[in-house]
Amino acid sequence: MNYVQIICNVITNPDSTYPIAISPYKFDISQFGEKERNSLDFTIRNISDADLEVKLVDVPSNMFKITLPKKIKVGKSEKGKIVINDSQLKNEFDKSITIELSDQTKTRFTIPVKRTIRIPGANQTSTTPMPGDKH
């Protein structure tokens, strides 16, 4: 028998995370309308009493380009950015990324990444008669 095991700590209040606070706590890169939306800026605040390094430990392959701050000093905030790869721009998805901190317990956070696409009129079919159509 082969098995895989997943571990997570569920949190109910995004404002009570430690040693960092991620804003927004979930990445919604949805697109409503014609204007293409392919990225999201986020902020990570170090609310601990030690400098922290941040590294990406899990990301779906070929979906995103993620820019993370390498180091966040005590009490400071740093910006990051997630950009959807061109090949995924027409897709809707619910994925996630996992980051790991350099604190003693190597704390990890998994952030959901969601994309919904709603373009008014995009699914409407043409009513123009085509040659060969029967009426």
Next chain:
Amino acid sequence: MKRLTPLALLAVFLFALSGQLAAQPKITLPDVVFDFGYVMQNAKISHTFWLYSTGTDSLKIEKVTPG
């Protein structure tokens, strides 16, 4: 007849060995544990576990059981 005995033994040995070497599927999982760390309640999250077919026959996954 005595000369055939070692050959017969060899044949039996090879026959047994061929059974051992018969094509067999095998699965290899390099990573079997993943720690998501802190996750917001009701969040949809995902992780990919890679399964490698490392045997000598095709690998069929017939059942996956959660829990």
